[in-house]
Each structure stands twice: as structure tokens, then as C-alpha cells.
Amino acid sequence: MSAPTTESAPRTQKPVEIIESATVRLAGDSGDGMQLIGSQLTNTSALAGNDVATFPDYPAEIRAPRGTRAGVSGFQVQFASEEIFTPGDQLDALVVMNPAALITNIGDLKRGGVLVVNSDAFEEKDLRTADLKSNPLDDPTIVGQFRVVRVAMTELTRKSVEPTGISVKLADRCKNFFAMGLVFWLYGRELDSTVRFIRSKFGGKPEIAQANEMALRAGWNYGETTEAFISQFQVDSAKLIPGTYTTLMGNQALAWGLLAASRRSGKELFLGSYPITPASDILHELSRFKNFGVRTFQAEDEIAAIGSAIGAAFGGAMATTTSSGPGIALKGEAIGLAVMLELPLIVVNVQRGGPSTGLPTKTEQADLFQAVFGRNGECPMPVIACRSPADCFDAAVESWRIAAEFMTPVMLLSDGYVANGAEPWRIPKIDDLPQIPITHPTEPNEGDRFLPYLRDAKLARPWALPGTPGLQHRIGGLEKQDRTGAVSYDPENHQRMIEIRARKIANIANHIPLQEVQGPSKGPLLVLSWGGTYGACATAVARCRRAGRDVAHAHLRYLNPFPRNLEEILKAYDRILIPEINAGQLRFMIRGTYLVDAVGFSKMTGKPFTIGEVTDAIQGQLA
Amino acid sequence: MTNPLPVLTANDFASDQDVRWCPGCGDYSILAQMKKMLPQLGLPRERIVFISGIGCSSRFPYYLNTYGMHSIHGRAPTIATGIKCVRPDLRVFVITGDGDALSIGGNHLIHAIRRNIDLNIVLFNNRIYGLTKGQYSPTSEVGKVTKSTPMGVIDSPMNPLSVAIGCEATFVARSIDVHIKHLGEVLRRAAEHRGTSFVEVYQNCNVFNEGAWNYASDRDTKIETTLELEHGKPLIFGKNRDKGIRLNGTEPEVVPLGNGVTEDDLLFHDEKSNEPTLAYLLSRMRYPEFPEPIGVLRDIQRPTYDSLLNDQIAQARTAKGDGDLEELFHSGDTWVVA
Ligand code: SF4
Numbered sequence: 021m022s023a024p025t026t027e028s029a030p031r032t033q034k035p036v037e038i039i040e041s042a043t044v045r046l047a048g049d050s051g052d053g054m055q056l057i058g059s060q061l062t063n064t065s066a067l068a069g070n071d072v073a074t075f076p077d078y079p080a081e082i083r084a085p086r087g088t089r090a091g092v093s094g095f096q097v098q099f100a101s102e103e104i105f106t107p108g109d110q111l112d113a114l115v116v117m118n119p120a121a122l123i124t125n126i127g128d129l130k131r132g133g134v135l136v137v138n139s140d141a142f143e144e145k146d147l148r149t150a151d152l153k154s155n156p157l158d159d160p161t162i163v164g165q166f167r168v169v170r171v172a173m174t175e176l177t178r179k180s181v182e183p184t185g186i187s188v189k190l191a192d193r194c195k196n197f198f199a200m201g202l203v204f205w206l207y208g209r210e211l212d213s214t215v216r217f218i219r220s221k222f223g224g225k226p227e228i229a230q231a232n233e234m235a236l237r238a239g240w241n242y243g244e245t246t247e248a249f250i251s252q253f254q255v256d257s258a259k260l261i262p263g264t265y266t267t268l269m270g271n272q273a274l275a276w277g278l279l280a281a282s283r284r285s286g287k288e289l290f291l292g293s294y295p296i297t298p299a300s301d302i303l304h305e306l307s308r309f310k311n312f313g314v315r316t317f318q319a320e321d322e323i324a325a326i327g328s329a330i331g332a333a334f335g336g337a338m339a340t341t342t343s344s345g346p347g348i349a350l351k352g353e354a355i356g357l358a359v360m361l362e363l364p365l366i367v368v369n370v371q372r373g374g375p376s377t378g379l380p381t382k383t384e385q386a387d388l389f390q391a392v393f394g395r396n397g398e399c400p401m402p403v404i405a406c407r408s409p410a411d412c413f414d415a416a417v418e419s420w421r422i423a424a425e426f427m428t429p430v431m432l433l434s435d436g437y438v439a440n441g442a443e444p445w446r447i448p449k450i451d452d453l454p455q456i457p458i459t460h461p462t463e464p465n466e467g468d469r470f471l472p473y474l475r476d477a478k479l480a481r482p483w484a485l486p487g488t489p490g491l492q493h494r495i496g497g498l499e500k501q502d503r504t505g506a507v508s509y510d511p512e513n514h515q516r517m518i519e520i521r522a523r524k525i526a527n528i529a530n531h532i533p534l535q536e537v538q539g540p541s542k543g544p545l546l547v548l549s550w551g552g553t554y555g556a557c558a559t560a561v562a563r564c565r566r567a568g569r570d571v572a573h574a575h576l577r578y579l580n581p582f583p584r585n586l587e588e589i590l591k592a593y594d595r596i597l598i599p600e601i602n603a604g605q606l607r608f609m610i611r612g613t614y615l616v617d618a619v620g621f622s623k624m625t626g627k628p629f630t631i632g633e634v635t636d637a638i639q640g641q642l643a
Numbered sequence: 644m645t646n647p648l649p650v651l652t653a654n655d656f657a658s659d660q661d662v663r664w665c666p667g668c669g670d671y672s673i674l675a676q677m678k679k680m681l682p683q684l685g686l687p688r689e690r691i692v693f694i695s696g697i698g699c700s701s702r703f704p705y706y707l708n709t710y711g712m713h714s715i716h717g718r719a720p721t722i723a724t725g726i727k728c729v730r731p732d733l734r735v736f737v738i739t740g741d742g743d744a745l746s747i748g749g750n751h752l753i754h755a756i757r758r759n760i761d762l763n764i765v766l767f768n769n770r771i772y773g774l775t776k777g778q779y780s781p782t783s784e785v786g787k788v789t790k791s792t793p794m795g796v797i798d799s800p801m802n803p804l805s806v807a808i809g810c811e812a813t814f815v816a817r818s819i820d821v822h823i824k825h826l827g828e829v830l831r832r833a834a835e836h837r838g839t840s841f842v843e844v845y846q847n848c849n850v851f852n853e854g855a856w857n858y859a860s861d862r863d864t865k866i867e868t869t870l871e872l873e874h875g876k877p878l879i880f881g882k883n884r885d886k887g888i889r890l891n892g893t894e895p896e897v898v899p900l901g902n903g904v905t906e907d908d909l910l911f912h913d914e915k916s917n918e919p920t921l922a923y924l925l926s927r928m929r930y931p932e933f934p935e936p937i938g939v940l941r942d943i944q945r946p947t948y949d950s951l952l953n954d955q956i957a958q959a960r961t962a963k964g965d966g967d968l969e970e971l972f973h974s975g976d977t978w979v980v981a
Contacts, residue, residue: 067978213976257980266975276971283968290729292721310959312966315728315952320754324721327714327751331694331725334712335733339725357715447972486710486726486733489689494658494704496713497697506660507705 032208032244035251041100042207042255043108046199047125048117049086050079050093053196058095059442060200060217064209065099066267066444069257072099073555074442075107075628078381087141087149089120099207101256105408105555107441109630113206115199117141117173120150126162135166136202138195140174169248173198180238181231190228194235201239208254211236263446270409270439271298274368274432275305277416278340279312284417285424285456287338288313292328294321294347297380298436299370302342322350326367330354333363334495336460336485338420342368345387346377349394355429356395357497359521362473362481364423364430366416371435373626382626383436385551386602391431392580392609398518400525402426403580405433407554410445412438415577421456426528427480433579435601437628438552460485473505478531479524481505526581535583539565539572542592545641548618549599550576550606553629557599560634569642579606582613590616597621597641599634653678656688658708664699669820669846673767674706676827681709683831686734693736694723696743699774700767700846703738717748720755723762727949734834737764742772745781745801756810758948759838765830766803766843767820771852789851804926804940807841808919814840815922815941820847821860825871825937832939838947858930859937868930872938877909880934888933895924897933914942 044061048054055076066072077094084091098108113134116122118141129135142155156162157170177198178191197218204211215233222229243249268276282289293303293316307316315337319325326341333339343351348369358365371387373379387394391403402422406415412434423430461482464470472493473481484491493505501508502516537546539561549557554575561573574589576582590596590610596618598607604620611618621637623629656678664670681691691709695701697716704711710733714722719737727735737755744752744766755762771789772778778791782803786795807815814836818829826844833840845856858868870880870888878888879900887909889898898904913921922941929935 063976067976069978069980260980262980264973264977264979266972266977279966279971280968288729290725292725309966309971310956311963313956313960314966315956317724317728317952319721319724320750323718324724324751324754327718327721328725328728330714331712331722331727332729333725334710334722335726335728335730337729353715354718361712447977450968486692486730487689489687492688492708492710494660494693494707494711494713496704497715498713 032205032252034244034249036208036254037251038254038256040102040255041098041104041108042112042253043096043098043110044113044115044203044207045094045096045111045125045128046115046203047092047094047121048196049121050084050091051086052093052117053193054093054095054117057196057200058097060214061203061209062097062099062442063267064204064213065097065255066265067213068209070099070101070255071104071258071260072097072267072443073104073107075437076440080379080381085149087118087120087146089124089150092121092124094121094125099255101258103258103260105559106628106631109632113203115203117195117199118150119146119152119156122156123150123152126156129166131165133166134169134206135162136169136171136199138173138199139170140172169246171202171242176238176242177235180234184227184231184234186227186231191231194231197232197235198239198242201236201241202243204236205240205243206249206253208252211240260444261446265444265446267442268410268413268445269301269442270406270412270434271301271370272305273410273445274406274412274416274434274439275302277413278306278366278420279309279314280413280453281417281420281456282312282314282338284453285338285420285458287336287458288315289340290329290332290337291316291340291342292319292325292332293317293342294319294325296322296344296347298372298439299342299344299347299368301439302368302370322347323354326351326354329365330358330361330363333358333365334361334486336483339364340366340368342370344370344372345374345390348387348390352395355401356397356399358429359395359399359401360497360500361495362427364420364427364483366419366423366430366432368432368434370439371433379626381436383552383628384601384624384626385433385435385553386605386624387433388550388579388602388605388609391433398522400522400580401429401431402525402528402578403431403433404577405551405579406438407551407575407577409438409441409443413445417454421454422528424456424458425480425531426478426524427483428525433551435552458483460488461491462488464490471503471505473500474503475520479520479527529581529584532578532583534585535574535576535589537572537574537589540570541572543570543572544594545571545597545638546590546593546595547571547573547597547599547634547638548576548590548606548610549573550579553599553601556629556631556634559631560638563631563635564638569638571638571642576606587614590614595619595641597637599629599637601628651682651688653682656681656708658706660705662706663702665850667849668699669769669848670700670703670767672820672823673765673826673844673846674703676823676830678707680827680830680834684734684834690732691734691736692726693738694719694726695738696748697774698740698743698772699848700738700740701743717743717746718751719743720748720751720762720764724755724758724760727760727762728952731761731949731953735762736834737762739764739766741766741768741770741780741782741803745803745806753806753810756807756812756839756841759811759813759945760948761837761839761950763833763836763840764842765833766841767846768803768843769846769848769852770855771848773848773851777851802926803843804841805923808923808926808941811919812841812941813838813943813945814939815926816840816939817843817845817935817937819845819856819860819869819937822937829938832942836942838945859935868934870934870936872912872914872925872936872940874912874914874939877906877911879906879909888928895928895933914939917943
């Protein structure tokens with residue numbers, strides 16, 4: 021059983037069983053490198069032409085004690101030969117590196133699913149650290165329900181890397197690649213791109229690179245030779261829309277979208293940000309793009325982050341600030357200032373479990389109220405939500421279009437699930453991206469005077485930049501006099517200004533696409549969803565319809581203002597079901613806005629909906 | 644491009660807004676000196692930006708015919724930072740007060756200063772909250788009876804200049820609202836400094852804290868209670884210039900000149916010293932134990948945040964070429980679906 025020496029991908033001698041999709045989770049200690057092999061499996065599957073969707077599940081603590089349940093890190097990926105929108109519900113295969121990973125994940129494995137365990141990690145002491153009284157591998161309910169494949173991974177990895185002469189400690193770090201090789205065998209995945217990855221990642225340490233590659237191949241060979249697997253699975257390529265694809269994670273797509281918007285509007289991008297989970301990756305990503313003229317500023321706190329962005333907007337840049345719920349709470353007063361100043365600004369909230377510090381590494385969509393209402397005074401701002409990782413790109417571009425066209429801050433909502441998930445993204449042609457024209461006045465706009473609050477047809481005020489001769493003006497947070505922008509305490513003026521600001525935002529409804537509906541345009545049930553629940557809701561509705569149920573689906577991108585045909589849509593159905601990862605915030609808004617008796621379906625476990633959960637909720641409404 | 648700048652006067656910097664401070668407020672004098680100083684910078688009005696927070700002093704931008712923003716409480720340094728990052732061509736002033744800068748905005752103040760971003764921060768210190776009608780501020784003295792401290796203030800005041808020096812400020816100065824010549828000169832030097840300049844101005848709030856700085860501003864006493872700093876000169880003060888500051892171990896002491904004590908025994912002012920020790924020691928000298936130093940305590944050069952930021956942008960463009968979206972989009976593994 022020697023490692024194959026050729027570069028070309030090995031081929032199995034065993035029978036091949038063709039399946040439409042597979043949902044696989046890799047789970048181990050946070051130091052076991054599960055995220056790394058998860059993203060390799062994703063990439064390789066995407067390169068093989070599958071549609072893919074991922075769900076990384078990070079432990080809440082940075083470094084929980086090794087082997088404990090709190091330290092378990094997981095990565096779930098679904099790859100399929102059909103179009104998919106979620107990382108899958110139940111697992112077809114689960115790979116666990118230790119007892120803690122087994123016990124915390126086994127509940128999601130399908131009956132009859134494949135359970136691959138590193139049997140070397142089930143000693144007495146390992147069980148104790150995982151808080152287990154007995155070995156789950158001796159538990160008949162586990163052994164009886166699943167196809168358990170015990171692999172002495174530690175031992176086999178050590179043996180496989182022996183020729184490199186590296187220490188046992190270093191050898192043990194290669195286990196994840198052994199596990200990956202085995203999974204790659206199971207699903208007939210090519211090794212090439214991972215070998216390339218290993219060589220470039222560990223390029224500086226040739227013996228480590230060699231060891232990891234050996235472990236990977238040893239894992240593959242183990243799959244080929246072990247009698248535990250009688251056949252290999254094959255997932256054919258999916259029929260996606262023709263084009264060139266790459267995989268993008270949500271935060272990365274959002275950063276790229278901001279960058280594209282900056283290019284398409286001829287504005288250099290400024291990001292003021294303070295590190296916060298799960299939004300920091302946007303800051304990391306944008307800080308790489310200095311040669312695009314992107315200026316990132318890591319501020320001293322959340323307020324300084326948005327303050328600097330407001331300053332950059334006044335100076336004429338494309339200004340953005342990124343955070344998560346607790347940070348957005350701190351930014352509230354400054355968002356109000358931006359509303360008053362009527363300067364363009366994008367505020368990104370990558371939502372996480374709340375309230376307070378809540379569940380930083382888990383997902384939730386419970387900041388909708390905060391986005392729409394969470395400021396003092398009458399303080400309307402547009403709110404847009406991303407529905408999937410790749411969609412973050414388009415949502416970011418659209419946010420800047422609205423901000424610039426209407427001279428307003430815009431709240432862009434993502435969430436932890438969307439931000440850390442990955443999916444294929446069809447690379448757009450640059451010329452097909454929307455152009456965002458922006459102009460700045462150079463002349464007075466009323467006789468020889470410049471009135472900073474004299475509005476255009478869309479009620480947007482002129483964006484006059486410091487440095488422009490003759491247009492010197494002062495703006496601020498005190499109520500503005502209509503047209504002149506001077507400080508005004510006049511009661512009538514205050515009411516008028518509140519109404520103008522509200523009308524400006526409400527009028528955006530006339531400049532966004534009409535709401536689309538999937539399925540019948542009237543009937544007994546409409547599922548109305550928003551944000552990161554798109555995949556689960558769209559798939560659940562499609563399934564129900566295939567099963568002959570009369571149900572339609574509308575997924576909202578625009579949460580403020582709502583699309584102008586939404587009322588008409590809502591009133592065409594007997595019932596409205598609104599599934600949300602919160603206690604019913606959209607439902608509250610829909611009921612309040614349209615007097616529609618919508619029903620809610622809430623989940624607040626820090627986890628996204630499964631398709632099954634939404635399907636059951638739909639069935640419940642139609643029963 | 645080559646048009647000579649029109650010669651501007653103080654009046655050119657007046658806006659059309661009525662000034663609304665209480666009659667007799669020290670802010671009027673600071674505004675007047677600022678208007679007189681601005682033409683000396685040789686910049687057109689549109690290249691100058693005033694940013695303020697909240698408080699009486701923060702009305703300042705409304706009264707100047709430049710670009711300006713009256714923002715929210717304590718946050719002016721953050722807004723000014725954003726402007727300066729994207730518009731290094733602008734001259735940016737931050738106008739703030741003791742409550743705005745040292746209390747609600749303390750965090751932003753210290754970080755702006757340590758970054759040495761090219762801002763001119765002018766702190767009007769009146770040792771009281773004026774706009775909210777008379778509560779104690781972070782610079783109010785212990786024991787002071789105010790609306791919110793009927794039995795007297797029990798927290799120790801902050802020393803603005805010491806704070807600035809502790810944050811490695813590159814330019815630190817102090818002046819007094821009614822010392823109009825001195826104030827004008829200090830403001831000019833601050834404006835011409837590259838990096839964060841920090842100026843504390845003793846400002847009289849005649850409505851809620853009348854006379855707080857009388858000892859330093861009074862014609863008759865100021866010569867004894869303040870010490871005008873001059874670079875390279877010994878620290879001498881007093882009506883007859885017969886007293887000086889000498890270092891005793893690590894502590895300053897007031898000594899009369901004569902009787903064997905000569906100028907050479909005194910501390911010499913060195914605003915260019917890279918070590919902040921002397922500047923810090925000066926900032927700690929408080930009336931009545933010492934005369935309070937006015938003028939420039941520190942004026943050194945250090946790269947500014949905005950120039951370093953823009954250098955990185957230029958470097959990245961030189962190294963990698965101007966960013967190309969097409970190339971970025973294809974930078975990961977890609978595959979083609981036919
Ligand atoms: S309250 Fe005091 S500081 Fe404020 S304007 Fe009146 S005198 Fe000046």
C-alpha cells in the first residue's frame with residue numbers, strides 16, 4: 021500500500037454508486053484543523069462542478085480545553101448535482117476526531133449514515149474530558165443505527181508520515197489530512213487541488229508539506245483498501261447557469277461587492293471598523309485592497325468607526341462601517357447624525373445571537389427592529405438584507421446605489437450563517453455590473469448662494485465637497501431649516517423636515533424592483549421570508565409544491581421601504597407564514613404595516629432553519 | 644492653478660450666522676483670534692474644515708465661512724479623522740470643550756493624539772458644563788459646588804495637557820481667551836504643525852463659572868501666576884523677572900534669582916525635546932504652587948497617520964499596479980460551466 025506516485029488523481033477499483041447530493045460534516049477539536057479540510061472539500065467539490073453550500077460551526081470559546089465539548093469545531097458541506105440553497109439538513113456522513121465531537125454531532129446524522137471515527141481518540145481519559153461515562157462506540161443505539169467505520173487515524177497517520185522523519189507531535193497534526201483523504205475517497209474527489217494547496221501553504225516547510233500530502237494519500241488509500249467501504253459515492257456535476265465560477269464566503273462576497281460598487285461609482289472606498297465577530301473578515305478582506313485605493317481604518321471603538329466613516333462621506337469618499345448587533349447599538353446616535361446630515365453611508369450589520377454579547381459565533385436575524393427603528397427620534401433609513409453568501413455581493417452594490425442616489429445612510433443586514441457560509445458565485449462581467457453615477461455640485465444652486473438642503477426630484481440634497489470654492493457650508497445634528505440647512509427651532513419647520521426625510525426614504529420604493537413571488541399568485545398560503553433563511557424557505561416551498569401542496573414563496577430583500585406591490589401580494593393569499601430566526605420581528609412589521617394577520621414560525625437556537633423544519637411549518641399551515 | 648490667492652481678511656471668514664454665545668463669554672475672543680489667524684495660513688476658505696462636538700464651544704463652526712460640521716457629543720475627533728484620511732489636502736480643525744473632549748469623548752481624544760493624525764484640536768476649557776447649565780466637568784476643581792454637586796466635587800480633575808503628553812502628542816500648547824496676541828500666535832503655530840496639535844485655551848464662562856481663570860487672566864496677577872514659555876530660554880517669571888523654576892532632584896521648585904542663583908541654574912525650555920519628560924513636568928505645574936506655563940510646551944515631528952496611510956496606498960499601487968476587479972474575481976480557484 022504505497023502512496024501513488026503520479027500527479028493524476030487515483031481511480032477506485034471498487035463499485036461506484038451515483039447519488040444526487042451528499043451532506044458531510046467534519047467535527048473535531050478546534051485545534052484539529054476541521055475548518056481547513058472543510059473548505060478544501062468545498063473547493064474540490066465546486067471544482068468538480070457540484071453546487072455547494074457550507075456551514076462552519078465555530079466553538080464559542082477561543083481555546084476551550086482540548087477534547088472538551090466546548091472546544092468542538094465543525095464544518096458542514098453539502099455538494100450536489102442539482103441546484104441547492106442550503107448546507108443540508110441531516111448528515112449523510114459524519115467524521116469525528118474525538119468523543120466530544122461524536123456526542124455533540126451524532127444527533128444530526130441520518131439513520132444508516134456513515135460515521136467515521138478516529139478510534140485512537142477513545143481512550144479512558146478522552147472519554148472523561150468529553151464528560152462521558154461510557155464509550156459511545158460500545159453503545160448499541162449508536163452502533164446499531166449508523167454505519168460506524170473505526171479508523172485508527174492517529175496510528176495510521178504516524179506510520180504514513182514516518183519516511184519524512186518529523187516528530188510524533190508534528191505527525192499528529194497531519195491527522196486532519198488523513199481524514200480528508202478518506203472522505204475524498206468516499207466521494208471520489210480529486211486530490212490535485214488539495215495537493216496544490218498543501219504545497220503552497222506549507223511551501224516554507226517542505227517536510228511538513230510532504231507529511232501532509234502523504235497523510236492525505238494514505239487516507240485515500242485506506243478508503244480504497246479497507247473492507248469497511250464496499251463502494252464509493254459519486255456526485256455528478258450540477259447544471260448551473262453557464263459561466264465561470266469561483267466559491268465565495270459571505271463576508272468575502274460582501275467586501276468584493278463594496279469594492280465593485282466603489283469602482284462602478286468612481287469613488288474610493290473608506291471603511292471605518294472595529295473588530296467584532298462575525299463581521300471582522302470584511303475588515304480583513306478590504307484591508308488587502310490598498311492598490312484599489314481602499315482605506316481601512318481600525319478605529320478605537322464602534323462609535324469612532326462610524327464617526328470616521330461619516331467624516332469620510334463628508335470628504336467625498338464611499339464611506340462604510342461594518343459591525344454586528346452590539347456594535348450597531350453603539351453606533352445608533354451616529355447613524356442618526358448621518359440621517360440628519362443626509363450623507364451617503366453603508367452600515368453593515370452581520371447579525372449574531374443577542375441580546376447583549378449573546379452568542380457571538382452563532383447566527384440570528386433578531387436585529388431587524390434595531391435596523392428599522394433603533395434610533396432616537398423619527399429616523400428612517402433604508403434596510404436591505406443579503407439572502408446567501410454570494411448574494412452579499414449584489415446586496416452590497418445595491419446598498420451603495422441607494423445610498424448615493426438618495427443621499428442617505430443604508431443598513432445592510434447579513435448574518436453569521438450567511439457571512440461564514442460559502443457557495444459558488446458566477447463571476448459577472450465587469451461591464452454588466454450596475455454603474456452608479458455620482459455628481460458633486462461646483463456652482464451655487466440658488467442665485468449666488470449655495471443651499472445645502474435644496475433637493476432634487478428624489479428629494480436628495482446636493483453632495484458638495486470641501487475644497488469646492490464658493491460652496492462652503494456647515495451641517496450638523498441640530499434640526500435643519502428646509503432648503504438652507506441652517507439651524508432651525510421653528511416648530512412648523514421641524515414637522516416639515518420630519519415629513520420630508522420620511523418621504524425621501526418611502527419614495528425609494530419607486531426605485532427598487534417589484535417583489536417577485538415563486539409559485540401561484542394567489543391561494544391558501546404564502547411563505548414570506550427575508551435574509552439568510554432564503555435557502556431553507558425556498559427549498560422547503562419547492563418541495564411542498566412538488567408534493568402537490570398549494571403554497572407560494574416571496575423572499576424580501578428590501579425591508580425598508582417594502583416593495584410597493586407587497587401589500588397587493590399579501591392580500592392575495594388566505595394565510596401568510598413568516599419563518600424567522602427571531603421571535604417574529606418581520607411578522608410584527610407586516611402586521612403593523614398592512615393589517616395582515618400573518619403567522620410566525622420562530623427558531624432561536626443560534627442555528628439556521630433546516631429545510632425539514634420549514635417544510636413541517638408549511639404542512640402545519642395547510643393541514 | 645497659478646492664480647495668486649486673493650488676500651483674505653478676518654471678515655472673509657465670518658459666516659452669515661448670528662453668534663449666539665452669552666454676552667461676555669470667552670468664546671467670542673477665541674473666535675475673533677481664529678478669524679484673524681486664518682488668513683495667515685495662506686489657504687483658500689474652502690480648504691479649511693471645522694468639526695465640533697456638542698457644547699457651547701461646539702457652535703464655533705457655524706460662525707466661520709469655511710466647510711464645517713457640528714456633530715455629536717465627543718465624536719468630533721473621529722469625524723475629523725475620517726475626513727483627513729480621505730482628504731489630506733484639507734486643513735482640519737477640531738473645536739471642543741472640557742466635557743466634550745475629556746469626558747464623553749475621552750477615548751477619541753487620546754487615540755487621535757497617539758495616531759498623530761494631522762488635526763488641530765482646540766479645547767476650550769471653562770471647567771464647567773455651560774450648555775446644560777452648570778454641572779461640574781472633568782476639569783472642575785475638587786470641592787466645587789455646582790448644580791450636580793451641592794456638597795462639592797469629590798473627583799479629581801483631569802489635566803488636559805498631561806493627558807495629551809501621555810498620548811505622545813507632538814504639539815501641545817496652552818493659551819488664555821483674553822491674551823489675544825498670545826492666543827493668536829499659539830493658534831497659528833498649532834495650525835502650521837503637521838500632526839495632531841493640541842491647544843488648551845482657558846476660557847471664561849461668565850454665566851456658570853465666572854472668574855474660574857481670573858488668577859491667570861487678570862492683568863494685575865497674570866505676571867505672577869503664569870509663565871510664558873520661550874524655546875531655548877530659562878523659565879523665568881514675575882513682575883521683575885526675578886523668579887525662576889529650578890529642578891531639585893526630579894521636582895521643580897520656584898527660586899528667587901540672585902543670592903548665588905543665576906539663570907544658568909534654571910530649567911531651560913526645550914519644546915523640541917524628543918523626550919516628553921520636560922513637557923510633562925511643565926504641564927503638572929499648577930497655580931498656586933507654581934506659575935502655570937502658557938505657550939508651546941512641545942513641538943516635535945513624527946510621521947502623521949494620514950500620510951502613512953496614503954503612503955501605503957501609493958506603495959501598494961506601485962507594487963501591484965492599480966487594482967483590477969476582473970483579476971481579483973479570478974484570483975481564487977475557478978471553473979467553467981458550459
Ligand atoms: S454658558 Fe458659559 S460657555 Fe456657554 S456661551 Fe454662556 S458664557 Fe459661554
